[in-house]
Amino acid sequence: MTSLACKPVELMAIVLARDIGDGEKGAAGIAAAVPNAAMFLARRLHAPNFSICGELVVNPKPKRLYASVSDHRYHYGAEAEEGFLELFGSSHKGLDFWFHSGIQIDKYGNVNLHLLGSVERPTFRGPALANVSFAVTSTRFYLYPMVHNRRVFVDKVDFISVPGNLQGPESKAMAGLRNEGPRLCVSPLAVMDFDPVTLRMRLRSVHAGHTVDEVLANTGFDLIVPERVPITEPPTEEELRVLREEVDPDGLLRSY
Amino acid sequence: MGRSQTDKPQFPDTGSLGKANKRSTKIASVDEVVSLIKPGCKLGLGGALHESRPIALLREVVKRRIGDLSLYSGPVAGYDVDLLIGAGLVKETFIPAITFESHGLAPNFRQAVEGGLVKAHILDVLTVVGGLMAAGLGLPFFPIAALKGTDEVKYNPLIKKFTPPFGDEDIYAVQPIVPDVVLLHAAESDPFGNIRNYGAFRSVDQLLAKAGKTVIVSVDKIVSPETIMQDPYRTTIPCVYIHKVVEIPYGAHPTASPSIYSMDDDHIADYWQAAELKRTGRNPEVFKDYLRRYVDEPDSIYRYLELVGGMRKLVELEKEERQL
Numbered sequence: 001m002t003s004l005a006c007k008p009v010e011l012m013a014i015v016l017a018r019d020i021g022d023g024e025k026g027a028a029g030i031a032a033a034v035p036n037a038a039m040f041l042a043r044r045l046h047a048p049n050f051s052i053c054g055e056l057v058v059n060p061k062p063k064r065l066y067a068s069v070s071d072h073r074y075h076y077g078a079e080a081e082e083g084f085l086e087l088f089g090s091s092h093k094g095l096d097f098w099f100h101s102g103i104q105i106d107k108y109g110n111v112n113l114h115l116l117g118s119v120e121r122p123t124f125r126g127p128a129l130a131n132v133s134f135a136v137t138s139t140r141f142y143l144y145p146m147v148h149n150r151r152v153f154v155d156k157v158d159f160i161s162v163p164g165n166l167q168g169p170e171s172k173a174m175a176g177l178r179n180e181g182p183r184l185c186v187s188p189l190a191v192m193d194f195d196p197v198t199l200r201m202r203l204r205s206v207h208a209g210h211t212v213d214e215v216l217a218n219t220g221f222d223l224i225v226p227e228r229v230p231i232t233e234p235p236t237e238e239e240l241r242v243l244r245e246e247v248d249p250d251g252l253l254r255s256y
Numbered sequence: 257m258g259r260s261q262t263d264k265p266q267f268p269d270t271g272s273l274g275k276a277n278k279r280s281t282k283i284a285s286v287d288e289v290v291s292l293i294k295p296g297c298k299l300g301l302g303g304a305l306h307e308s309r310p311i312a313l314l315r316e317v318v319k320r321r322i323g324d325l326s327l328y329s330g331p332v333a334g335y336d337v338d339l340l341i342g343a344g345l346v347k348e349t350f351i352p353a354i355t356f357e358s359h360g361l362a363p364n365f366r367q368a369v370e371g372g373l374v375k376a377h378i379l380d381v382l383t384v385v386g387g388l389m390a391a392g393l394g395l396p397f398f399p400i401a402a403l404k405g406t407d408e409v410k411y412n413p414l415i416k417k418f419t420p421p422f423g424d425e426d427i428y429a430v431q432p433i434v435p436d437v438v439l440l441h442a443a444e445s446d447p448f449g450n451i452r453n454y455g456a457f458r459s460v461d462q463l464l465a466k467a468g469k470t471v472i473v474s475v476d477k478i479v480s481p482e483t484i485m486q487d488p489y490r491t492t493i494p495c496v497y498i499h500k501v502v503e504i505p506y507g508a509h510p511t512a513s514p515s516i517y518s519m520d521d522d523h524i525a526d527y528w529q530a531a532e533l534k535r536t537g538r539n540p541e542v543f544k545d546y547l548r549r550y551v552d553e554p555d556s557i558y559r560y561l562e563l564v565g566g567m568r569k570l571v572e573l574e575k576e577e578r579q580l
Binding site for chain 1: 304305306307331332352353354355357358361362365366369370372376378380381382385386389401402403404405406407408411425455456457458459460462463512514518519576
């Protein structure tokens with residue numbers, strides 16, 4: 001039996017892949033190695049009818065894992081190339097899901113990719129993002145912070161680049177946000193979801209080798225902790241094999 | 257040259273009968289096209305991130321230190337915009353995202369914005385596409401209905417909320433984006449400016465070409481008019497939108513020119529290191545050396561190409577592109 005030990009980012013990709021349904025439509029943007037791995041893995045395992053679309057390229061089949069839809073090498077094996085008119089339309093109609101990382105994520109799943117401090121004179125200017133709408137118009141979105149600490153998991157983000165559940169159910173409704181919003185937040189330590197009543201982030205499982213206390217110590221807000229917190233279901237032999245041999249043969253994720 | 261002084265979009269005056277009653281070509285020299293870029297202008301850059309960027313022309317902008325620029329672009333930028341900022345030539349950016357992806361954040365961009373030297377306007381891809389659509393279609397604005405719940409709408413300088421005549425909720429209008437000069441890079445053109453570009457961002461180039469007042473394209477190679485006429489469906493931007501064409505082989509390096517060469521990841525990584533050493537204050541000399549070595553000193557594209565690795569490197573990048 002092969003060793004099922006894997007890098008946290010590989011487990012993140014595997015957990016996200018499991019939530020992608022057959023026949024759905026979804027995409028990821030730039031600097032997105034983890035969600036890209038998740039999508040290609042899902043398509044090879046349980047979701048052969050899942051379509052990547054909405055971001056110019058339709059159903060690419062790259063030979064290795066690339067971080068970005070903006071890298072034309074990612075477009076190898078595509079079935080169609082659309083333009084910005086179609087991107088404009090897809091952004092309005094929405095997909096089934098979308099992904100975001102973040103320099104800050106708060107207890108309601110709001111995402112900051114723009115800046116820390118004030119808008120006029122930020123103390124830190126992040127990369128920002130191109131599309132702030134896909135997450136809002138799509139049925140749901142996933143959060144995949146690349147680090148789990150108190151600088152990322154904050155009580156309130158300095159700037160809402162992409163709204164999660166804003167300040168709870170009332171503000172979310174007021175802003176006209178009618179979709180599910182953030183479904184899962186998959187970090188290098190744990191899997192979080194959102195309490196259906198308060199819309200606040202809730203611990204769902206902790207990755208093997210980590211503890212609830214460790215997650216709480218690295219989270220800058222009161223995470224809802226249910227009575228029972230299981231270990232995140234480890235990767236199966238098949239998941240890890242397909243990820244490493246077919247999706248990411250060059251080991252881009254293993255290099256993180 | 258150029259469209260009228262108003263921002264009302266119209267077809268450019270891009271061709272006239274020459275003395276010999278013969279169709280004029282649009283082929284121009286690098287000096288000629290760069291002289292059209294004035295300090296303080298609104299400059300629109302084609303392609304996005306590290307694909308189809310007009311880098312050779314931008315090196316000439318840096319070499320001449322044409323400054324005080326307002327930058328527009330395809331929705332994501334990296335190397336090119338960071339280089340212009342690092343040379344101190346940028347006043348403000350209207351570009352949604354600026355990043356070096358797996359290499360890191362954009363060092364000069366960060367340093368300049370955090371230091372208050374460059375204003376990085378907050379906007380998104382729909383604003384860029386909508387603004388270019390409005391300009392290209394000759395409309396006073398383009399509607400955007402998908403901006404909800406984001407703080408962007410409080411700061412985006414190009415949009416305004418309005419009550420539309422149809423539908424039941426307020427939406428946003430984005431004003432036309434009309435760059436004074438648009439710089440594109442494409443694989444091929446004929447001498448009259450019929451452009452063929454490839455890659456995912458050709459459609460942003462198509463929008464920019466219809467929005468800008470003066471549109472300049474660098475191409476890896478000039479092909480014959482017959483080549484273009486054999487398959488007009490492959491022409492991505494027709495001559496009527498194009499003012500000048502300049503042939504610069506590998507003119508997008510170190511970014512990619514899809515169908516011909518892949519991006520030079522190694523060069524971009526080296527640049528990032530140099531810029532990051534400047535940002536952190538650990539060794540600002542490395543970035544100065546970069547500018548001197550790759551921008552200021554080379555007296556031709558051929559000298560530049562030798563410096564970045566010569567034939568061996570170029571063949572490698574072409575090979576990667578063929579084996580995609």
